[in-house]
Amino acid sequence: MSYWFTIAALTGINVLLAYSVYASFMSGQVSIGQAAFFGVGAYVGASLTVLGGFDLISAVLVAGFAGAAASLFVGVPTLRLKGYHFTIATVAFAEAVRVILHNLKYGRPRSSGNVGDQWLGPDGATGFRHIAYLNENGITTGQYALIVWVIVVIVVIGFFLVERSRIARILRTIEEDEVVARAIGIPVARYKVAAFVCGGFIAGMSGALYAHLLTFISGGDFIIHLSTIALAYVVIGGGQTMWGPLLGAILFTVLPETLRPIKDFRIELFGLLIILVMLFRPTGMISAAAVRRWSTPWAPKAQRKRPTEAF
Amino acid sequence: MSKRQKAEFQAIKAFGLAGALAVTLSSAATSPARAFQDEGTIILCSIEPLSGIGTSFGQPNYLGKVIAVDEINAEGGIEVDGKKMKIKLISEDDQAKPDQGVPLFRKCAESDNALVITGTQYSRVTESMWGLLQKKLDDPKDGGLQVPSMSFLSMKAGVTGVSEWAFRNAGDEPAQHELAIKLMEERYGPFKNYSGAVEANEGHSVAAWKAAYTPALDRRNIKATEYVEWYETDRDFSVQIRKLKRANTDFFILSSHLQANVGAMLEAQRQGFKPKTIISHIGSDAAEMVELGKQSTEGIVFPTAIHMAFPAPKVKWLADEYKKRTKETYMPQFVGLGYEGIMIVKEAIVKAGIKNRPETLAADRRKVRDQLAAIRDYKSFAGMTLNMNANRDIVRPVYLVKITGGDFKLYWTPEKGFLF
Numbered sequence: 001m002s003y004w005f006t007i008a009a010l011t012g013i014n015v016l017l018a019y020s021v022y023a024s025f026m027s028g029q030v031s032i033g034q035a036a037f038f039g040v041g042a043y044v045g046a047s048l049t050v051l052g053g054f055d056l057i058s059a060v061l062v063a064g065f066a067g068a069a070a071s072l073f074v075g076v077p078t079l080r081l082k083g084y085h086f087t088i089a090t091v092a093f094a095e096a097v098r099v100i101l102h103n104l105k106y107g108r109p110r111s112s113g114n115v116g117d118q119w120l121g122p123d124g125a126t127g128f129r130h131i132a133y134l135n136e137n138g139i140t141t142g143q144y145a146l147i148v149w150v151i152v153v154i155v156v157i158g159f160f161l162v163e164r165s166r167i168a169r170i171l172r173t174i175e176e177d178e179v180v181a182r183a184i185g186i187p188v189a190r191y192k193v194a195a196f197v198c199g200g201f202i203a204g205m206s207g208a209l210y211a212h213l214l215t216f217i218s219g220g221d222f223i224i225h226l227s228t229i230a231l232a233y234v235v236i237g238g239g240q241t242m243w244g245p246l247l248g249a250i251l252f253t254v255l256p257e258t259l260r261p262i263k264d265f266r267i268e269l270f271g272l273l274i275i276l277v278m279l280f281r282p283t284g285m286i287s288a289a290a291v292r293r294w295s296t297p298w299a300p301k302a303q304r305k306r307p308t309e310a311f
Numbered sequence: 312m313s314k315r316q317k318a319e320f321q322a323i324k325a326f327g328l329a330g331a332l333a334v335t336l337s338s339a340a341t342s343p344a345r346a347f348q349d350e351g352t353i354i355l356c357s358i359e360p361l362s363g364i365g366t367s368f369g370q371p372n373y374l375g376k377v378i379a380v381d382e383i384n385a386e387g388g389i390e391v392d393g394k395k396m397k398i399k400l401i402s403e404d405d406q407a408k409p410d411q412g413v414p415l416f417r418k419c420a421e422s423d424n425a426l427v428i429t430g431t432q433y434s435r436v437t438e439s440m441w442g443l444l445q446k447k448l449d450d451p452k453d454g455g456l457q458v459p460s461m462s463f464l465s466m467k468a469g470v471t472g473v474s475e476w477a478f479r480n481a482g483d484e485p486a487q488h489e490l491a492i493k494l495m496e497e498r499y500g501p502f503k504n505y506s507g508a509v510e511a512n513e514g515h516s517v518a519a520w521k522a523a524y525t526p527a528l529d530r531r532n533i534k535a536t537e538y539v540e541w542y543e544t545d546r547d548f549s550v551q552i553r554k555l556k557r558a559n560t561d562f563f564i565l566s567s568h569l570q571a572n573v574g575a576m577l578e579a580q581r582q583g584f585k586p587k588t589i590i591s592h593i594g595s596d597a598a599e600m601v602e603l604g605k606q607s608t609e610g611i612v613f614p615t616a617i618h619m620a621f622p623a624p625k626v627k628w629l630a631d632e633y634k635k636r637t638k639e640t641y642m643p644q645f646v647g648l649g650y651e652g653i654m655i656v657k658e659a660i661v662k663a664g665i666k667n668r669p670e671t672l673a674a675d676r677r678k679v680r681d682q683l684a685a686i687r688d689y690k691s692f693a694g695m696t697l698n699m700n701a702n703r704d705i706v707r708p709v710y711l712v713k714i715t716g717g718d719f720k721l722y723w724t725p726e727k728g729f730l731f
């Protein structure tokens with residue numbers, strides 16, 4: 001079972017990463033910078049348990065705030081940009097953070113290390129070893145998966161509530177037409193930054209959870225590819241509703257694992273399924289309209305309006 | 312339900328069915344590895360990159376293991392507790408990705424109940440996998456996995472320091488490069504300008520530069536005249552090669568793998584950059600270096616552990632077997648390391664006196680682990696004698712290979728010195 005618990009933990013981490021993209025996606029901002037916040041969270045979280053003696057939950061929370069701080073740092077100046085310009089700015093930021101993490105060295109010497117293993121903490125391109133919190137504290141993979149999924153459930157509940165609140169309508173209005181949103185008095189920049197920072201917070205927590213699951217991290221783990229995959233979770237799952245990122249991340253993580261026995265063909269088969277989704281469901285697996293229809297099948301058609309229509 | 316709703320529902324249902332079918336097909340394509348003890352088999356796990364960027368190293372290594380297991384099983388298996396037991400080698404593909412390697416390592420240890428896990432081969436993935444192991448033996452506070460694991464390829468310095476359950480049969484990289492530099496200096500020196508190129512996004516290449524090449528240069532009071540970096544996935548090396556050329560580099564250290572080496576060396580050829588000596592690490596030991604790099608990679612020297620030109624008859628047999636199974640003409644050292652690694656594990660199992668029963672699995676793993684740690688004077692099929700050192704790295708003699716005439720020629724041996 002521990003194999004599937006590990007997959008469950010990885011799936012939960014990917015779900016969080018998907019929601020970190022979705023947070024700003026709701027306001028129409030496509031961020032490719034989540035790998036940076038994820039990486040910052042991973043390094044901060046691991047540093048706190050390995051070097052600072054923190055407990056896991058505190059480390060994860062602080063890592064979340066570190067991710068939020070990083071996203072605030074990049075969000076304030078760049079969220080004035082629109083569309084692709086913003087996306088490109090986040091790419092540049094992600095690459096800058098990756099290079100910084102790749103060269104980061106702090107910590108303390110290890111007295112008993114082998115040649116090449118005499119440093120506790122990030123050691124530049126050699127990476128960050130000995131993230132052994134789970135082993136040292138007797139946390140099983142099942143328990144860890146549970147911790148991850150408790151956090152996932154809290155985040156999902158948070159998005160569930162937000163999606164039914166005025167905030168979601170405002171964000172969707174910004175997504176639909178920023179000029180109109182501004183004209184009706186919505187402080188667009190404030191909402192966009194807030195959504196982006198929320199995404200940074202979730203990515204930071206997710207990164208810390210990832211570091212402890214993998215026991216070793218290096219700057220090379222937090223490349224643009226990670227951000228594009230996270231974006232794909234949202235696009236494939238469906239960016240119009242909060243259920244989309246959940247479904248997308250689960251699909252992307254679990255399906256390749258279940259296909260593992262067919263070896264070389266699994267990636268081809270998985271790729272084929274993705275192409276089919278994009279061909280037949282260009283708005284993603286789940287659309288907002290489908291959610292409305294399923295959640296209120298008894299309601300008259302006229303009442304099943306998009307949130308922005310009811311704003 | 313409207314027509315559109317019906318169509319939408321049908322589409323989602325179709326995807327669901329397609330997914331379910333895929334899962335069912337995949338499940339049918341395999342048989343679970345359970346109850347191995349009752350069936351009289353010993354389970355070994357083999358994790359390596361069989362697809363993706365590490366395939367050039369993972370596939371040959373895996374084939375070496377398969378050939379060894381086939382040979383052992385053809386002879387009736389391993390004698391355990393008075394009866395012969397065959398080996399079952401469970402193969403897993405980590406695609407050189409740590410997030411795939413970690414669950415697979417757990418699967419091998421806790422679901423497949425493997426006695427020993429071999430692999431993986433990319434140091435980045437090995438580090439994460441071995442991080443799951445108990446760090447210090449008999450530490451009651453450490454809940455890490457207690458299963459011996461041996462990598463036959465992860466070269467990155469210090470990797471085995473992660474756990475006392477971790478072993479390596481890949482060679483001592485600092486010693487390899489010290490020897491290579493010394494020999495090249497003796498033969499072609501003196502050199503004026505030593506320069507290095509490092510694959511900066513690849514842990515092993517960076518560690519080789521930091522823990523092997525730089526100390527070797529420090530010992531000679533030499534500071535690299537030029538130092539450039541590129542990534543494993545880079546396609547343009549013009550700026551770096553120009554810098555190396557401008558530095559009048561005559562001793563070039565190529566701490567990089569084939570994926571970048573081929574492009575870099577083709578660019579070097581285009582720019583007319585031809586240093587007197589080029590040394591590299593095991594990342595250059597792949598047929599693609601000559602198949603794609605052609606003339607540009609001529610003259611590169613790198614260390615090897617096992618070469619198909621070794622005089623031992625078993626090496627020739629292995630090379631022939633490998634060629635028969637793959638239709639390749641060159642057998643990289645990873646095949647020999649994989650083959651030899653399984654034979655080392657086999658000897659440890661035989662000496663450990665295991666019971667191979669479900670209730671003795673933990674004790675059996677510990678016994679095999681202790682035997683691996685105690686390897687002394689092991690006679691390799693390739694003719695050399697091997698010993699495990701205190702860092703759980705097998706100490707083995709170094710040989711040099713030179714790319715010459717579109718082939719990987721054995722260039723220097725401890726017994727005969729330079730061969731050409």
